[in-house]
Amino acid sequence: MIYNEEYETLPREALEAVQLKRLQAQVERIYATVPYYRAKMDAAGVAPGDIKTLADINKFPFTTKEDLRKNYPFGLFTVPLERVVRIHASSGTTGQPTVVGYTKRDIKIWAELMARCLTAAGATPKDIIHNAYGYGLFTGGLGAHYGAETLGATVVPVSGGNTKRQIMIMRDFQSTVLLCTPSYALNLAESMVDAGIDPAEMALRVGVFGAEPWSENMRQEIEKALGLKAIDIYGLSEIIGPGVSVECIEEQHGLHIMEDHFLPEIVHPETFEPLPLGEKGELVFTTLTKEAFPVIRYRTKDFSRLITSPCTCGRSFYRMEKITGRSDDMLIIRGVNVFPSQIEHVLISIKEVEPHYQIIVERQGSLDTMEVQVEVSDTLFSDAVKRLEALAKTIQHEIKDLLGVSCKVKLVEPKTIQRSEGKAQRVIDKRKI
Amino acid sequence: MKVEQIAIFLENKSGRLADITGILAEKGINIRAMSLADTADFGILRLIVNDTENAQKVLKENGFTVGKTEVIVVEVADKPGGLAGVLQTIKEGELNIEYMYAFTQKSGETGLIIFRFDEIDKAIDILVKSGVRLLSGVEVYAI
Numbered sequence: 327m328i329y330n331e332e333y334e335t336l337p338r339e340a341l342e343a344v345q346l347k348r349l350q351a352q353v354e355r356i357y358a359t360v361p362y363y364r365a366k367m368d369a370a371g372v373a374p375g376d377i378k379t380l381a382d383i384n385k386f387p388f389t390t391k392e393d394l395r396k397n398y399p400f401g402l403f404t405v406p407l408e409r410v411v412r413i414h415a416s417s418g419t420t421g422q423p424t425v426v427g428y429t430k431r432d433i434k435i436w437a438e439l440m441a442r443c444l445t446a447a448g449a450t451p452k453d454i455i456h457n458a459y460g461y462g463l464f465t466g467g468l469g470a471h472y473g474a475e476t477l478g479a480t481v482v483p484v485s486g487g488n489t490k491r492q493i494m495i496m497r498d499f500q501s502t503v504l505l506c507t508p509s510y511a512l513n514l515a516e517s518m519v520d521a522g523i524d525p526a527e528m529a530l531r532v533g534v535f536g537a538e539p540w541s542e543n544m545r546q547e548i549e550k551a552l553g554l555k556a557i558d559i560y561g562l563s564e565i566i567g568p569g570v571s572v573e574c575i576e577e578q579h580g581l582h583i584m585e586d587h588f589l590p591e592i593v594h595p596e597t598f599e600p601l602p603l604g605e606k607g608e609l610v611f612t613t614l615t616k617e618a619f620p621v622i623r624y625r626t627k628d629f630s631r632l633i634t635s636p637c638t639c640g641r642s643f644y645r646m647e648k649i650t651g652r653s654d655d656m657l658i659i660r661g662v663n664v665f666p667s668q669i670e671h672v673l674i675s676i677k678e679v680e681p682h683y684q685i686i687v688e689r690q691g692s693l694d695t696m697e698v699q700v701e702v703s704d705t706l707f708s709d710a711v712k713r714l715e716a717l718a719k720t721i722q723h724e725i726k727d728l729l730g731v732s733c734k735v736k737l738v739e740p741k742t743i744q745r746s747e748g749k750a751q752r753v754i755d756k757r758k759i
Numbered sequence: 760m761k762v763e764q765i766a767i768f769l770e771n772k773s774g775r776l777a778d779i780t781g782i783l784a785e786k787g788i789n790i791r792a793m794s795l796a797d798t799a800d801f802g803i804l805r806l807i808v809n810d811t812e813n814a815q816k817v818l819k820e821n822g823f824t825v826g827k828t829e830v831i832v833v834e835v836a837d838k839p840g841g842l843a844g845v846l847q848t849i850k851e852g853e854l855n856i857e858y859m860y861a862f863t864q865k866s867g868e869t870g871l872i873i874f875r876f877d878e879i880d881k882a883i884d885i886l887v888k889s890g891v892r893l894l895s896g897v898e899v900y901a902i
Contacts, residue, residue, distance in 0.1 A: 702768045707824045709766030710857050711796045739770050
C-alpha cells in the first residue's frame with residue numbers, strides 16, 4: 327500500500343521539478359528571515375537567485391549542529407514564536423540540546439510523512455500500534471503518534487520504560503505493530519522469555535524500528551525473537567524527526583527518502599565534496615517545505631549511499647542504504663576507524679552469542695585499548711575453562727580479522743550490561759584526549 | 760553411574776561466591792563437593808549438591824548462568840598409590856580427562872575423585888571393567 331500515491335510515485339522528472347520549485351522558495355525565505363543564514367550565504371558569496379538547478383545547492387554552505395548550538399534556543403526559527411505550535415529538542419548528551427520548532431503546517435506534514443512510513447511498513451487503519459518511543463522532548467514518541475493517528479490506526483501511547491507492563495499491555499491489547507528502538511525490541515523479547523511469556527502469545531506482525539543504527543544481523547535476531555517483520559525507519563529532529571525515510575515491507579532493502587520534502591546529498595566525509603550518485607559518504611539534507619525550522623545542507627554525520635534503481639513497491643523515491651555508522655559513534659582506536667555496528671556484526675555471526683555487548687575504550691600510556699564485554703548465556707556456557715577461553719579467542723580473532731585492530735574480550739555474567747530503555751549505550755570511552 | 764554436577768559462570772569480582780552459597784543455604788541445599796576453576800578474567804564454579812534441579816533453578820532465578828553436566832565419581836583407597844592405579848587405567852584406555860577434583864569421605868578410609876570426561880560412556884565402561892568402584896548419584900547426593 328502507498329499512503330500518498332500521487333507524490334510517492336511521481337516520475338523522476340516531475341519530482342525534480344517539484345523539488346526545485348520548493349528549494350528556491352525555501353532558500354529565498356531563509357535568506358530573508360534569518361540573519362545568521364544570510365550572513366553565512368553572504369560570506370560564501372551565494373544568494374538565493376543562484377539556484378537554477380537542484381545541483382546548485384552544492385554551492386551553499388553546510389549547516390551543522392554547531393550552528394544550531396550557537397543559535398540556542400530559537401535563533402534559527404524563520405517564523406515568529408506565535409506561529410510555532412511545538413518545540414522538540416535533542417537529548418543534548420554531547421552538549422547543549424539542539425532545539426527545533428514546528429508550525430501547524432509542519433506538524434501536519436510530519437504526521438503525513440509518518441503515516442506514509444507506517445503504510446510502507448505494512449500498517450493499515452486496522453492495526454493496533456504499540457508506540458514505545460519516548461514521549462516528550464524527543465521527537466520519536468509524538469512523531470510516531472501523530473503519524474499513526476493520521477493513518478487511522480489505534481495508537482497505544484505507552485512511551486518508554488516499565489518493560490513488564492509494556493509486555494502485559496501488548497499481549498492483552500493484541501497489538502499488531504510495535505514502534506521502538508531496535509535495542510529496546512531485543513530487550514522486550516528477552517524480558518518476555520524471562521517472565522515466562524512466549525512471544526507467540528503476542529499478535530505482533532510488524533515492527534518499525536529506528537533512532538539508532540542497527541545491523542542486518544540484528545534484524546534477523548529481532549524477527550526471529552518476536553516473530554515479526556522488522557522495518558527500519560530513519561529521521562532526525564534537525565530535519566523533522568522520524569519519517570525522513572523508511573524501508574518498504576516489499577523489499578526491506580534501503581529506506582525510501584520522502585524526496586518531495588527533503589533533498590538528500592551524499593558528500594565525502596572529509597573533503598565534504600559532493601559524491602556521485604551511488605557512492606558512500608555522509609548524508610546531507612536540505613528541507614524543502616519546513617516552515618518554522620528549515621535547514622540548508624544539514625550534515626547528519628550518518629554514513630550511507632543512495633540507491634537509484636527502481637523498487638518493486640512502486641515508490642519513485644530514491645532509497646538510502648541502511649545506516650552503517652555515524653561519524654559521532656565512530657571510534658578511532660590506534661588510528662583505525664571502528665563502528666560499534668561492526669563489532670555487533672561479528673558477535674551475532676558467531677553462533678549463540680547474545681547481541682548484548684559493550685565496548686570500553688581506555689588509553690594506557692599512549693596506547694588505546696579496546697575491551698569488548700560479552701554476556702555469557704546458558705547456551706554459550708561450558709563447564710570447561712578451555713571452551714570459554716576458546717570462545718573469547720574466536721571473538722577476538724574475528725574482530726581483529728574484520729577491523730584490523732586487536733581487542734580484549736571479556737566474558738561477563740548475564741544481565742550485567744545495562745539494557746536499553748531507549749538508545750543503547752554501546753561505548754564507554756574513558757580516554758582523556 | 761553418572762552423577763549430576765552444576766557449573767556456574769563467575770566474573771572475578773568480590774562477593775560472588777558468597778552470593779551463590781548464600782542463595783543455596785537459604786533454600787536448604789547442601790553442597791557435597793566443589794571446585795573452582797579460575798582464569799585471569801572469570802571463574803567456573805562446579806558443584807555437586809543434594810538437589811541439583813532446585814539448585815539450578817534458584818541460581819538461574821538469581822541471574823546466574825548455570826549449566827548441568829554429568830561426571831563420574833570414583834572411589835579410591837585413601838593410601839599412597841590409590842589414585843595412581845585409577846589414572847593408569849585411564850591412560851591405558853586413552854581417555855581424555857577434561858578436569859578432575861577430589862574430596863574425602865567422613866570415614867577417611869576412601870577418597871572420592873570426580874572426573875569429567877568427553878566420552879563419559881566409554882570411560883564408565885573401561886573403569887568398571889577394570890574393577891574400579893564408581894558411586895551412583897544417589898550415593899553421592901546422600902554423603
